[in-house]
Every structure is written in C-alpha cells, then in structure tokens.
Amino acid sequence: MTLRRFSYTFQARILRGLQARPVFVLPSRSHSTKARPVVDIADAAEHIPTVNIRNWAIISHIDHGKSTLSDRILELTGVIEKSSGKQRVLDKLSVEQRRGITVKAQTCSMIYEYNDEQYLLNLIDTPGHVDFSSEVTHSLAACEGCILLVDATRGIQAQTVSNFYLAFARNLVIIPVLNKIDLPTAEPEKVLAQLEEVFELDRKEALLVSSKTGKNVPELIDAIIQRVPHPICDENASLKCVLIDSWFNTHRGVIGLVRILDGKLVAGAAIYSVNTHRKYVVNEVGFMHPNPVEAQVLLAGQVGYVNWNMKNSAEAILGDTFTQVGHVVKAMPGFEKQQPKVYVNAFPLVRSDYDSLSDSIDRLALNDRSIFVEKDTSDTLGIGWRLGFLGSLHLSVFLDRLKDEYKHEVLVTAPTVPYRITWKDGMTSMVSNPSNFPDARTAYAQVEEPMALVTLVFPREYVGPVMNLCESCRGTQQKCSFLSTARCVLEYLLPMSRLMDGFFDQLKSCTHGYGSLEYEDAGFAPSDIVKLSYLVNGMPIDALCTILHRSSVLRTARASLQRLKSLIPRQLYEVALQAMCEKHIIARETISAARKNVTAKCYGGDVTRKMKLLKNQREGKKRMKQFGNVSIDQGVFYDFLMKS
Template sequence: MLQTRRLPSAAWRCTAQAPTQLYWGRRRWYVARSADNKRGEMDISTIPPERIRNFSIIAHIDHGKSTLADRLLELTGVISKTGKNKQVLDKLKVERERGITVKAQSVSMFYEYKGERYLLNLVDTPGHVDFSYEVSRSLAACQGAILLVDAAQGIQAQTVANFYLAFGQGLEVIPMLNKVDLPTAEPERAAKQIESAFEIEASEILHISAKTGLGVDQVLPAVIEQSPPPPGSLGKPLKALLFDTWYDTYVGVVCLMAVKDGSVRRGDRIVSSHSGTKYEVAEVGVMYPEQTPTTLLQVGQVGYVICNMKSIAEAHVGDTFYQDKHPVEALPGFVPAKSMVFAGVFPIDAGEFDRLNESIQKLTLNDSSVSVHKETSAALGQGWRLGFLGTLHMDVFRQRLEEEYDTNILVTSPTVPYQIKYCDGTSKFIRTPADFPDASYMQDHVEYTMEPFVVATLIFPEKYLGAMLELCTTHRGELQNHTFIDELRVMLKCRLPMAEIVTDFFDKLKSKSQGFASFDYEEAGYDASDLVKMEVLLNGEAVDALAAVMHKSSVVTAGREIAGRLKDVIRRQLFDIIIQTAANGKIVARETVKQLRKNVTAKCYGGDITRKMKLLNKQKEGKKRMKRIGKVELPQEAFLSIMTRSGNGGSGSDS
C-alpha cells in the first residue's frame, strides 16, 4: 500500500501524463513511498531513453548563456519565477564577482511536450577560451548543443571555436539569436553571418530574448525535435563515463557521470576501469538544481554518484565505471589538457604548506585541467609549479584558492613551456626559468631552442583592420589570412608566439579596437626561436623567482621595465641596493635604491670639523660592512609588479 510523503496539501500537485506514483512538491518530483522505496527518492526510471535529451549551451562571452539557462529552469519549474533569478547555475563566488562562467554546471529538467514527459539534462558551459577544456568535457555527455549568438554583436571568435568543437564531436547544433529586443540588435545581419560562416539556413535560426523571455518557449521544443536521444541499451551491463568531480566535506568525492549503457542504483558495486578499485554506491541522483537523490540512474541519464571515494587521487576524469563482475570495454575518455601557462605558487607563511597542499588537491579535483608539480625556490621556499590553460584561468584559480580555502599565497610571473634541442639529438621541455641552461652551457651543448606558437582568430569591425595588423606584427605575429564575414566585420587569422599572448596582448587588443574585437586561439606546435634567460640581480645575487625566459629582441625593453618596477617597490634600507637585469652574461639595465642615512652629526654643535669627519668616516665604514653581509628584503609587491605586465588574460560578462 502506497503512503505519500508528509507535505502540506498545497504543495502537492499530480502532473498530467505522469505516473500515479510521481508527485510534485517544493520544486521537485517526489515518488510515493512504498516497500521498495522507503527513502522517498525521485523516480525517473519510467522515462525511456527515447524521451531523454542531453544538450549544452555554447557561446562567446556575454552572449547570454547563463541568462537563457535561468529562463529554462523557470519554464520547467525547477526554480520559481521570482524575477530575481540571475546566474543560478553560476554557483562559485568568483563567477558572481566577475560575471563570467568558469565551471560547467549540469541540471536536470522535466518538460511536457505533445502529451509526453521528457527528461532534459542541460550543461551550462564557460565562454572564455581559457576554459575550453571544460566545454569539451561537457560536450562528451551531450548529443545536442544550442549555439547562442548575440544579435547585436554577431559572430565572435569563441563562437567559431565552440561551433567546430561541437561539430567535431558529432553533436547536433541548434542555432539561436539572443537579445533580439535590444535597440542595437541587427538579427538579419547576424543571421547572415551564421549562414555564411557555418552554412546554416537563416530560416532555421530561432530569435529569442533570454532576459525578457521572448521566444524562450520555443527553445525546448526545438531541442526535443532536433537533438537526437542518447544511444545505448538498458539491457547491457553498466557503462558510465566520469566527466566531472568535486569534493564534499561529508561524503568525499562526488562523481558526475553520463550513463552510456545499463543502470546503477544505491547498493551496487561498481569498478573503475582506470584503477580496478571497487566501490559500493551510497547514493545516486540528479542535479535539480542541487543534489537530489533518485532511485537509480539508467542509460542516457546524467547524474551524480557517491560511492565512498575518500581519496582525491582515486578520481580520474574520463574514467569508465562498470558493474562488478561485468567488465566492459573502456570509453576513449578525454585527451589530457596541455598546460600553456606555468606559474609558481608559494605560501606566504611556510607553516601553511601542508594546508595549502590539501587545498590545491581539492581544487584540482574540481578543475582537472590544472597540472601540479612541486618546486623549491631559494627565495620563496617550497611550493608548486602549476600549469594552466591561460592567464585568466590562472587568475581564477588563485582567487578560488584564496576565497574558498582561505589561503594566503604568492603567485610568480607566468611563463610558457619551452623546448631545448641538444646537440646529441635529445630534447627537453623547460617549464620554469630556473631549469633553462646558462649562456656558457648553451654555446657548447644546445643546438637550438623552441617556443610554442598558437593560431589566433580575431574578429573585429573593418575600420580597425590596420590597428589589428600592426598589433600582430609588433608581437612577432605571422599573418595567415583575413576574410570578410559580412560587409562590416573581418576575421583575421595570425600565427603568434604563446609568450606574447600571456603578456599584455589582450589589453592592447581591447584598447586598439575600443573593445569591439574578440580573440580566440588554438595550439599550433613549436618553432625554433632565439631565446635567452634574463636574470634579476640584487646586489650581485640572482633571485631565481624573478628570472624569465624571453625572445632576444625583448630583453632590453623588458629588462629596463622590470628594473624600474622593482626600484619603485623595494623599500630603502641602510645600504644601497643595486638592481640589475642580465642576459647572456651581460648587464642589460641597472637601477639603484639609495640608502637611508642617519644624521650622525646631529649632536655636534660647532667645534672642530675633524669631529664631524670622524663620525662620517665611521658611518661610511659601517655601511660598507653592512652591504657585504646585508640581505635585501623582497616584499610581495615586487612579484606582483612583475605580474601586472602580464594582464589577466581578459575577463568579461557571461550573464
């Protein structure tokens, strides 16, 4: 005999077309309790794979992905229509502060269409190029993708990159024009751009306004009609793809999985293909929008699995899980992310090393694209060399460490990985300037050095073409081609050294184009380059944490700039501090921080001049002795001043 959950009578609503045992209450589905379901978990087993749609929203920054996700959640009743919902799926503090999405979020929705109840799994993805790995992992769990384009801005660089990313994974792309209600919107021109760039008929493009809700009711029917249902069979053994993880203080590692075959429920024993470790499933469920337990997860569904995985090192994104004693062929997984920017992270207080180490492990579990290697610096002590996909990725990671884990850290200037080709035919990757060989060693043992290059895509109004060409050439860029995507906008492709991208390139791009240019890049291999190591000397002693590898043509300019910045931030002491930058054994620039002088003759009122000279000579001898044994104190501002030249890789709004 069925017993319903105890909820206020006003909260109950039996849905049309829904099975009699499924009820709606407090913004979620509840199943009536029975002997088989004493926990009152949500029951989604009655929805066959044919009525499941897994889709993502992809777009450039500030084209309205998160706002559209808010309207879809309101439309399906996942959240109430309060008029105050903004970036509901952007759950991180850094996302709300910066107004951008940095972490893909999954949410499940129920929708009635033509008398049938559908289960829709939405994945909201980031829009910045630095988080493209997050997008590619999310698309692996989807069969369709909504390509959102701002009707006022038109196609941008990341729009092109995301389209080909989804198209390359075989997803059905559903184009939509957003913000058509704006006075500056030009939907006809934007539709022509989509038609020209992606060969999609303009008549197939939906016109919506995610902010006002105009046309949003057509979005989910389009997803159901155009996006295919997930493949797979319920009769086959369990095969589930792990595509995201995070750490929970109470239950340990939470795994977000896409079930490709079979089903999984509480109490099942599952096995990791990567490690062979067995786990007992403690809970399964869906994000609705928070963790909501269900009776099971079956083929085609996307949800979380808690399986008492206590160690962070046990979770491997891209891993395949299967039922105990029913092994299956492992899924291809994901190509590991290649770190393009490296930076040293050190605790301000050496006693915080262990706590910071644990914090980094937990955060990298949630962001698997970050590579971690331990490092020791003579100036900063023990720390880590972390690899990121870009400078904004690095800055967001730093902010999350400080805000979510209350850490006090120092981050060194970012560098890119270089390659050394030795005369004996061997090669070596250099991730930190400390590992770069000295000039004397290079003459005898190194054949040539190589640096990473990228192919950059710039989209901007035609009137800025001259400024963009100048920007690329001054940053050692090699122009490849440029095409007009319509009568007003140009798409320029340029081959650039990665080291130029992580400096102030993005800031100059926005400045020269008055904010109208967009930028995206992809890896383009390594090329030979004339690289040198520039060291910073303080009173003749090298500071390894301030060393940098750069192209020979940039040494003089960068050396003078760094010396000038350090002069402004290093505090005066009781002896002269000589700041020098050197490359290839030669001094490039020099600055001097003048010593503080105590007035030792203040108490000499008149008398013979020899009294004063004796005191001054004694002070001079003391200054010389102090300079020999004195140590220069480097404040944190010294490292931050070097980093300001790197910029933040560009930020933007994603709401």
C-alpha cells in the same frame, strides 16, 4: 553534409567522429502544452522511458546570453520561480557572479510536459571563453545535441566557430538560435546570412529568442524535444557509465558526475574502474536540479551525480569508464588532456599554511582537470608548486576561486610558457621554469618557442589597429577574409608568450570591446629567447627570474629594477640592484645608504674631529656591506610580482 570551410584553421576538427546520423533534423509540427512543474524529479525520472530523455548543451561565444537563457528555461520547467528574482542560477561560483562570466560547466535535470508526456531534459550550461574550452569538450561528450547561441547584435565570433566545430566533430544535432532580438541594435537578417555563409545552416531552422524577456523560449524547448534524438542505450545490459566531471565535498569526499551509457546505477552497488581496477561502493546517486537531489537509481541515458566513497582526488579520472564488480565492459576512449599554455610558480604567503594550501590546490584541480600541479622549491621563497593553465584568464580565475572557496592567497611568479631547447649533443628538452633555463648561449644549440594560430573577428573599421597590435607582438599574418561586409577575420601566427601577456585586453581596447579571438597550437619555431636574472648585492634572486625575447630584455630589466628599487627599504649601506642576461650585467639601480648624522653633536671646534667621525662612519658601512646580507621581506616579492 558538405561544409564550406570558414578557415583552414578548423579543418582538422571535422575529420573525426562523423557518423551516418544527420547533423540536423527537420522540425515536426509542434503541439506543445504549458509546462507543468514537477517537484519530485527523482520519482518522475524513474518512470520516464529512454525515448523521452534529451541530453543537450548550450554553446556560444562569451557574453552571448547562455546563463540568462538557462534561467528562462529553468523557470518554464518549474525548477525556479519567476518571482524569485534569481539570476544566473547555474553560475554557482562567486567568481562567476562577480565577473559575469561562466567558467565551470553546470548541469541541471528538468521535467517538462509535452504532448501529454513527461520528458527528462538534461541541460549543460558551458563556458564561452577560449581558456575553458576543455569544459565544453567534456560537456558535449554527455550530449546528443546542442544549442548554438549567437548574439543577434554581434553576430558570429571566434569562439562561436570553435564550439561549432567541437559539436560538429561529435556528430551532435545543432540547433541554431539567435539571442537578444529585443535589443534595438539587433540585426537578425545579417546574422542569419552569416550562419548560412559560415556554417551552411538553413536559416529556416534557426530560432529567434530573447533570453531577457523570454520571447520564443517555450518554442525553443519544443524544438529541443523534436530535434535532439534520445540516447541510444541498452537498459538491460550491464552497467556502463563514464565520468564527465568531479568535485570535492568536505564530508563526502570526491563526488562524480556520470553519464549512464547502459544498465542502471543504484545505491549500494559495488563498482570498479575499467582502467585502474579500483573498487568503490556507491553510497548515493541523484540528479542536479540544479542542487543535488537524491534518487534511488540512475537509468540508462540519464546524467547524475554519484557519491562512491572515493577519498583520493587523483583516482577521479575524467573520461574513465565504470561498471559493476564481476562484469566486464569495453572502456570508452576517454578525454584527450589539454596541455597547459602558461606556467607560474606559486608559494604560500605564510610557510606554515603550506599543508592546508596544498589540500586546497588539489581540490580545485579535481574540479578543473586542465590545471597542471607539481611540487617545486625556491631558494628565496621556499617550498611551493609549479602550476600550469590554459591561459591568463584561467590563471586569474584559479586565484580568485582559491581565495573565495578556501580563503587562501598565494604568491605567484611571472607567467612563462614552455620552451623547447636543443642541446649541443642533439638532445631536446622542454623548459618552462626560468630557474632551469641555461644562463649562457654556448650551453645549447637552439631554443624554440611555442606558437599559436590566432583567429580574430572584429568590425572591419578596426583592421588597421588590430594589424598594428599583431605586428607589435611579433606576429605574422596568415590570412584575411570577411564574414560579411561589416566583419573582418584575420589569422595571425603569434608567439604564445605574447598571446598570454595581456593580448586579449589590448585587442578589446583597440576594437572598443567588439573584438574576439580563438587560438590553437601551431607547434614551435626557432626564436632568440634568453633568461633575465636579477641580483641584489651580487646574490641572485631566483624567484624573479624570467624568460623572454631578446628584443624586450633591456626595456623589461630597467622597468623591473626601478620598481624593485621603490619596494626595497634603504639599508645602512649601499645596495646594488642588477639585471643580468647571458652572464652580462645590462642594467643597474642603486639604493643609497641610510646615513646617520654623526656630526650633529659637534658644535664648533676643530674640523678634524668631524672628519674623523665621518671617516669612521664610511669604514663601518664598508665593513657592513662586505659582511652583511640584505634581508628582503616576503611582502616585497608579493608587491613586485602582483604589480607585474
């Protein structure tokens, strides 16, 4: 298949994994029957042949209706009742229900009757935001096909393109589906034209559905059975399965979600990791329906969970291959680990909570392997962690999940990105912690900051505001094109630090909510990066240090000192707040001393008595300032960093 390039940004994504199997399979004539719900999925799945298994995912841009479409499919397959009133069933996390977005891929196995035969459908609902693209990558590894869902009112957006190329690179069968056709603002003809222009998809193969009303959803399920191929596997071979997800259960330890490539997995079997050679005993296997349902066996081609007596979360490596003890199989390639784009330091609000908080962070990192965790310390805030995330939304969701699922809150410092420093001796190192960044320019030869190649998709009437936004963020335009007469595509080279500093919110604001973006790493570029430190009465506060571009140092320093001044209570002596860059004080604020009225008891008399009392007060405050230390409550740091 010859694919017209939407942008050279994505060309590299289609150069790997292309096999002889066609990307699309022409639909056969449908003779569908009404779905018959099956209560016992474990018993039914055991008798379904491999040729009747379909593993597929739903991919799209954020807010295009993936979770709502999943609800309609679960209703038609009898997993949930339509009268139950449940919505977004596969969005199990509190943060997903509250924010209305999917942040964690979820699996559901279903039984569906088609042409008087039972089929096992394994659905994976994936996130649509760029910060959770690793979830999409892991999910597609367990599939033979996917639904490319596009909002008929908005058309193709940035993450639509990115997810398409992820599926195309894995040679998956892609079924284009237009959603929300029931809305009066839907423009299906324009969106179909975009599919032909951008992806060279045949508009005749696209399905038009409404996930809200359920229109044409039964036909979509039939198309999945017709077009998505069954898994290619050997039921009689030795067990071979790959770990695609994991989570922690307080009573059972680490639970894994596996795809059975060959053979079968039964409870009581002794298995081992091909990569680490650690051995485990399988206590239980089953299906996600969408909650766990225990089964006797997982057969080749199926996707299910396994409880295998694994207690250490570090042993669950996504992409790891497992087989039975005494057998030898070839390990699968595994998953490429994405490098964090933004880092923060995190500290417990109460130091006695450190141990329990550490366990909670490890368990969340088990469920989201794109999180980077290492121990760290601060002279001001004590023992904590250095955490890395794929974006600012990823960080925000992590903090929400930590609070919702484990009842913990942490104090986080200002986000930073990793910088590459070339020292005077020619050696290079990566620095993401402001405390490790050199204070003086003479200590290093060059600093390079990470860059991002950003693709922005938005209505063409917002070209001016979007270009102004990118230019204000030190961006360099790379390309400008049009998806159609109404939608524009801009490519900009932006510093990663500016991209992570609320850029997406600013884009939504200047495009009235119609803009979307997708980005990828674009290497490093030399830049004038400096360290900004803060001092209280001459003592440095390492928790407030930050790394930023020289052009914004003075503005940031003044604003931060004014905010810090409003938070620190007045002392009995004058307190100096200073901002320092390259060993030079560039800004200062002063907290005046709290002064007692020592002359209140003097009623008349010689004025020299009052002067003597005032002189003694001044000398006392001078001694206090010389020998006293400013004690800053941890709540001050919490308020300062949270409002930052």
